[in-house]
Amino acid sequence: MNRPDAISGFTLTPDCPSEAILDAYELKESVAPAQASHIGACSTCIARLDERKSAFSALDRAAMINALHIKTAGLSSPVKKPLFGRAIAALSFAAALGLGAFILVRPPLETDPDRELGTRHKGSIGFEVFVERDGVVQRAIGGSEFKPGDRLRFEVDLPNPAHVLIVGVEADGSLYNTYPATASVASAVALPEGSDQVLPGAVELDEKLGSETLHLVACEQAFDSRSIAERSGKIVFPEGCVESRFVLKKVD
């Protein structure tokens, strides 16, 4: 009995091989001679193989390869987490009070309150964390456990162009600059709108154990780390900016 294929509606005859056989044929793996000769002579099977290639070719492959390259290659050269102590945090808070008013020209970016739960609304800022441990890179889940020495990289989704900064808040309330990673004042980096933007550099988690929160702060206008401070477990940032959080638990 003839049947349709799973994607493109090709009508397959009973002799037409399954997709798994086409996979093996495509990768030049071992395929039964009868099936190989059927594929070679079957216009539908050849069309199925062509359809796979053309669907794949229609993707923005260069961007995907680039993102993969950054995520994998960049992880082998992490930046150590810089120190950014309480004294600077206190100064930052004072500065934040003076820098409270930002003028919005574009519609404000939507904040992302559900991010820690792993859901994200379309059009909101997105913040993904990748972790490398023992040579394996994985997308990290907020609230999960990490170890000293884990290397983190970040990926952001921005519905509009924005200036972006990531700060980490340790269990004791001290702040440190995560992106850009610098021990001195960090200026927010201007990024274009777009999804899956992998930020350069990686951060290696230090030995200090406990809960830690990474805050992605995105603003329409330029700002720097002096305008961010920690207060009672929350961070204060310039008015009109939006934030997305990622909580990690560092255990031994």
Place this chain on the structure above:
Amino acid sequence: MRREEVEETFERYGPMVFRRARAILGNTEEARDVMQDVFMKILSGGLKNEGSVSGWLNRVTTNECLDRIRDKSRRTALLKKNFIPGERADTGHEDRAMVRAMLGEVDERIAGAAICVHIDGMTHDEASKHLGVSVRTVANLLTRFRERSLELLQSGAREQKETQ
């Protein structure tokens, strides 16, 4: 890993991984995301060569897709879209939409058998070789898949009646 190596791996295995993710998820955008995750695994952990590369890639891609399907909100959306009682068509396309929605409701072995036969179009014999189980086991797994689907359809119909 050098950029050339990333590119070579991606170009060689990408069409296959993308095809399988599209077939299971029925959505190009999500298939693209799954492909990215699968390649993160390949590039960070290396290709596993037990059996065949295509077999291993199929398993990895299937598991990534199943993780997505198990997302409750997506599953609910699919159920609403495809399981309004009395409106289900019996064409191959509609049947596959049903299979996709049900994949998140069953355990991995059952889902694997359903994907092989209902999505990939394998015979029971091919599926048994692919999954490394007997033909009889494939048939049993598919029976359990059908029973679970029926159960869910019936409970969905009841819920809909109650809300009307």
